[in-house]
Amino acid sequence: MELELQINGVITSLQVEANETLLSLLRREGYYGIRQGCETGDCGACTVVVDGVARSACVMLAAQAGGCSLTTVEGLPSAQGLSTLQRSFVEVGAAPCGFCSSGMLLSAYALLQRNNHPSDDEVREALSGNLCRCGGYEKPVQAVLRAAALLHGEEVEEVTPNVVRQSEQNPLAALGMDRQLTANGATDRLPVITSGMSANADTEYAIVGKSLPMYNAAQLVSGTPTFVTDIERRGMLHARLLTSPHAHAVIRDIDVAEARAVSGVHAVLTYKDVSRSPYSSVERGLLESGPYDQFLLDYVLRYAGDRVALVVAESPEIAEEALGLIQVEYEVKPALLDPRQALEQNAPRVHPESEARGIFDAAHNIATRVRNEVGDVDKGFEEADVIVEGEYIVPMAQPAPLETHRVVTYIDADGVLVVRTNTQSPHHVRRTLARLLNLPLRKVRVIRPEVGGGFGSKQAVVLEDLCALATQVTGRPVTLAFSRSEEFTSGPVWPNYIIRLKTGVKQDGKLVANQMALLTSTGAYATHPLTAPEGVVSQALSLYPCANMRYVAEVLYTNTPPSSALRGYSSAQEAFALESHLDEIARRLRLDALELRRRNWLRTGDELVLAKVATAGQDVGSLLVESSGLAECLRLVEEKLGWHIKRGVVNNGRLRRGVGVALTMQGSPLPPASTSGATMKLNEDGSFDVFVGAGSCEDNERTLLAQVAAETLGVALESIVIYTEDTAVTPTAIGEGVTSTLYLGGGAVRKAAEQMRRQILAIAGRMLNALPESLKMSDGLISGAGEQDFTVAQVAAYALYVENRQLMTSASWRLAQVPLTFAVVGAEVEVDTETGGVRVEQILAAVDAGRVINPLLTETRIQGSLAQGLGSALSEELLYDAKGQPLTKHLGDYHLYNAVDMPRTQVYLVETTEPAGPFGAKAVSEVAMGAVAPAIANAVASATGIRLPSLPLTPERILRAWHAQLQAQAQAQSPAQEPIRS
Template sequence: MELEVHINGVIEGLDAVTNESLLSLLRREGYSSVKRGCETGECGACTVLVDGIARPSCVMLASQVGGCTVSTVESLGSAEKLHPLQSAFVEVGATGCGFCTSGMLLSAFALLQNNPSPTEEDVRDALSGNLCRCNGYARPVQAVLRAAALLRGERVEPLAHPTVSVDEVSSVATEQVASGESGKHPILQTSAAASGSGGVTTKIPVISAQMLAPSTPVVPAPRTQLHVIGTATAAHHAVKAVTGKGTFAGDFEPRKMAYARVLTSPHAHAVISSIDVSQAKALPEVLAVLTYKDVPRTPYARIERTGETSLLDQYCLDYVVRYVGDRVAVVVAETAEVAEEALRLIKVEYDVQPAILDQRRAMEPGAVRVHAERESLGIVDAERNIATRVRTEIGDVEQGFASSDHVIETEYLVPAIQQAPIEKYTVTTYFDADDYLVVRTNSQIPNYLRRTLAQLTGLPMRRIRVEQPEIGGHLGLRQHIEGEDLCALLTLATRRPVRLEYTREDEFRSNHVHQQYILRMKTGVRRDGKILASQMVVFADTGAYGTHALTAQSHTVHALALYPCANMRFLAEVLYTNHAPASLSQTYELQHEFFALESHLDDVARQLEMDALALRRLNWLQAGARYPLPLAVGASRGMNTIIDSKGLSTCLQLVEEKIGWKTKRNQRKNDRYRRGVGIALGFYGEPGVLPGTSGASIKLNEEGSFELFAGRSENGSQLTTYLTQIAAEVLGVTTEDILLHAADTSSTPFENSANDVVSFYLNGSAVKKAAEQMLRQILSVAGRILNVLPESLKINHGIIKGAHGMQTTLEQVAQHSLYVENRQLMTTSFWKGQTFPMTFAAQGVEVEVDVETGGVRVLNVVTAIDAGNPINPMLSEAQIEGDVAQALGLSLSEEFFYNQDGVPLLKSWSDAHVFSATEMPELQTYLVESHEGSELFGSKAVAGLAFYGVAPALANAILNAADIRIRYLAFTPERILRAIHAYMSRKSA
């Protein structure tokens, strides 16, 4: 049918299929800013304005907008002239990964058109239909309120990040230690006037602090000597995000593209006894059908395990299916609809096998083997379904327990969850003009993917190029090989571009799931609270294949080390089950460990009738101490494992004060609504390992700008922005002078870490080293131009100055080098992983528990992170807020359920119960600035650390409020009520 539609002020005549969605029509017409997220109208990524009203275009028929005015984000403004709303999103760091930004902007614009003076509650309500998984909602709400004020013509104060000097904080801390006081820090009591109004729009200070314990840190350049580091520079991709120009994996469509769909197993464990694809192949427009009979049986690993023997237990297609959603066959056709129809014509007969759906039963005698095949390699004990195991022990643990006055044992369970980023999994493969196989994917392991595809396809690596566009909030879910192998094989078979894109149900059903952990804690203490022995036992469910649950337990860092003692033991069994393969978070996989540890510490304190924070201060890891468990997990004996961080004490002091620990901990309980507070600590880092390597290249362009080549694309972690700031600081220019090229294996250096924290140090250090080399070359050429020693020159804002007013510019240096000396200034560097600084955090939560319904309302979350000398305080704070938003959802409402046959029960966002803007509590975030850290100007990574403390702090706050201990996430009303009823039964007995 023909439609006449006003799109962004232009009348267009369009042809639409009868049942075509508005989303499909707009994307077909090139409006890629309208993102495809859910297809059910729940995530808001596809929001457009129809006659000024914000609507999800995925559930509107194109035929419904005939004669209407449709506006996409391009109608608001361009990069040259941003709308005040777009500018505000850029200025406050509200863009995150950028995938959901267009939809949020249009929802906010519709609000401001009808209500120019919205309250914070109005803004939250307007954004409630726009889900965000990486940046949370604090910054967008702040941006909308700021834009509203600007549009009303009001004066808006510049964004500020106040600091407190090291000497002031150190001096107050010294007085408190001498007097025995804690939690009273007048210097840190930022008033409402200083920190803004409450709620999610609070202006967040950077706190400069110093503990008393001695250390020997790498001393960064003083803040006064830094020009780019420490500034609230806009995110590298921010303007692209707010103008809809960001390009994600699904925004590229080569000519003559074919569409792939995967037939998945309906059974948790089965052997394919027969498979008939003849009818599917005979269907018109079907180009190819592949089963296990058509592909080589080559074992490979879905993930990269740096420095370890690989566990090879995955196959492109197999005659054994090991979870509901496992791959059975793949079809490629001219259209996605034909491919879907072809799947229904494939006839499969299964010999259904017993399934293991609880990791506690995986090791039982007589349990079915998940991997009984002979071809798989590297499995520790296939007979008992043990993929791998970790054992770390020092001292005599049993003797330590025997010598203790109290021994406390508890068990905790962290269930499976589906991280479900808003961007769906998408991969496109095609042959380019040079006959290279190009793989465009939102996977985060391009180099490992390239190497593995070479093994599976038989193509030499030099003929494979992996492009990694911007990633829509990966949340750790994109650190594995998913469907790239199938797509590549289909392109080889058809010589056509092929796209495989998951539906939202595919994401929940077939994609990797953050799997279940069972943890058992045992602690022996003296009467005074000193820990004499501690033990943590972890049973990790890696699912059907050895993935991230396997690698996570092998880190040098374990949460148990936060409270070192003479006798410590960490045990982990990583077990196969017939669940979907396990995924990972953005950072170290320690959420489950800290949930158990920090909940357990409050239980220990209760039994001792001791203040929980006093117990932590008595036992925690001290600055200057040696990390207690390195040798048992393979660290080099010659490596430095001294903990140099000094910010944990200040972090806890801040949270203790801001959450009102002393006044609210013992407050009187109301009959129905009972309030409580809880605190938890966390840390991560690499105290004694060599986790990987990375490289960087820089060249000086003719007009004085720089091109930077580094191996990481934007994914919401803001690493690309940090890299440009690092280069700009060293080279004495602004970030606008740095053009970043990232994540294309044909042009960017190698990187073998998908972990955002490790990548921060590896890529950042490589970029800094390359920039320092470039600086030396520039000053050398400038010295020859000015006829002075290079050491006497300094560069600032692109101007190179010497004594007596002599100067030259970067442009002159570049042109002199190119046209006089006949050489291009270029540098290349690599950085091998070294000891990375430990980053510490404290988090506090205040809750209100309704003891009649079991409902939990979070009133306030306070987070303080020892960030060293933060590269970009604004973006670090935004990242922390996003982590807290995710952690709240995972702790209170999100959970992945299976039925008794192993079939996933979650199919959409409505089942997942993700936190929205209206559900967010007040957030207070503090970056504690300490004078030690990495060689990256003293900065520390903060990505993902705020995940760790929210769940245990919530558990401890619920315990404080209602005298019930919940050891099973999530804290749903049903679980709270059951615990209350059990408590009342015990009390009345």
């Protein structure tokens, strides 16, 4: 049918199908700012303004827009460039990954069109249909209010995150002094070893430390095609997956004849069409033994959602039709859905095949076993005055990035297989595909455009292998993407944990023995973080070292989706258990919970004894704590939360209030092979092309790398162009991830920039007839003792055209130890004892950020982690039925926090100086998340007296525990009944 409508002020006539969605129509016409994050109108990424009303384009038929006026994000810029609203999003750092930004901008635009002076609550209500997983909601709300003020001609304040230098508030902590237990049990501040505060701790830098807009923010807020599927290739084929309806089954027969006969179908692939070569979808070093337990396609299906067949066709509709014609005969096997089941004597084997290798104990479904011990734990328990035990459970959850897994593959003019994917590990994908497809590494090129959220779920090969295989078979470009329901059923999950703790403590609060036994599932394949070398140390136990510690973990195969990291390696789950446990210990000892932590926590100069045991024989460098802002972080939260005032309040009545605090630490030795590199090239105009080997390098990380380069060189940030997205031009990175990007990539960039600076000054010295060491380079100018100076551009031109040299440098960087980052989170809650509902009044987070390279972007990332932490604490959980069928398939079934749900949050960045980080910086994107759930659990316990050992803290769980407590109290208070006499 023909449809006439107005898009961004231009009237146009278009042909549409009766069942075509408005989302499909707009993207077909090149409006790529309309993103697809779901198919049910739950995420808001596809928001478009229709006749002044914000609507979800994925659930609106194109025919319904006939005669309407539409506004997309491409229509927001003014004649002067970005609109006021878009500029506000850029200025406050409200577009961390950019995938949700277009939808938020349009919801805000519709609000401001009808209400040009909205309140905070009205902005939150307007944005309530737009989800964000990366940066949370504080920044977008702030941006909308800022834009409204600017549109009224009002003055607005400069955005100033809360950055606290230790020396300003706590000079003793800055000198490495902290509370230590004295012989009589009192606490004093005593000096400890400190090597964390270097001589340049108070140095003011030109670029480092400044709140600068994100590297690519203007493109992200204007709808520029930047994501995987925003660029289409001519002759593109569409691939679709047939997935297993059973949690555990064997394919006895599969008939694809009818599917292959459908007109427009180019290939139907099953296990019969591929080689049976085991591989690991997560990164492993060349010398690692495994486990290698996955296959391109297999006849054994190990979870509901596992891959059965791939159809490649001319259109998505034809592919879906062909999927329905594939006939499969399954032999259904018993399913293991819980790691405890996997340990039973007669449990079925998840991996009985002989081809897999590197599995610790396939006969007993054990993928990996970890055991680290310090001292004599059993003797430590004998010496303890009090022993406290507890079991804690963290369920499976979905990372739920708004951009689902998506891949586009094609063969370029040189015969190279090109893979465009939103992976967080491009070099790992390249290595894996070359081996699986029997191609030379030089014949595989991985391009990673913007990533719309990852959170660890995109560090594995998920769809890239099958999409690349489809291109290899058909010779045509192919696209393959998960729908939102497929993301839930087939995508990586955060695994469930069962954690048992046993702690021995003296009456004065000093820990003498601590044991953590962890049972967890890697799902169908060994992708669990604990199967990687960097995951073998308990960061939670390491935060509170004592003479006797034991950490044991068993990672088991179950018939559930493969696991992924949870913004870190097991730290969030372990932190929930241990931080909840410590509050219980404090209650038993009648000791203040914060004081218990101060008496036992890791201090500057301490050795990481668990890590030393776990890495014995490996070259991992220093295992000393070089810097810590933990004391200052806790002091800030304690003060701002009003801990000593609110903690002791007696609660009565229906609504009960409480406060809780939790601590987390992140950072452990990287694998010995972890390395990265950087190459830098000086251009004629004085700009620098910087090619960096980096894993999860989103625009936030690219901006930090650019600031490191600009500061080292002494040039403006605009002079630096960072390239991290193409394996054909960037150095290899091993040990890829958000945390390692700053340390490995940042170290390589700084080293290459130092070499470049020396080359520039050497040439400038010849131009000025001066010694290079006598020259200064600042703001892109090189000057000496005389009046004459040169720009970097002039030096570049001189090098090229006079000395006939292209100035280039390359550097490799290896960091044996990831610096330790600390965070303290405080929560204030109100619990309704009649409904079980928990309302979080406020969240405070103080993070030891090292030297903060960019306060604005750092604050945004931490706020995003707090939003995810709230979801993990109170609402997020994947549910399955008794047969292993997923019950959670849409965002509407899986409650993510939105702008209305969010409590007041406040972030404090505590500056220390970390010798191992670039300019003393630490990576902080993930560390605060793990402290949110235990802080809330501790606050609920403070309010109600009940300890909930399982997440999430749903109303049902709280009510059950509350009524059980009331019943127990009633029984304890009732007089004993007289025996009945006959």
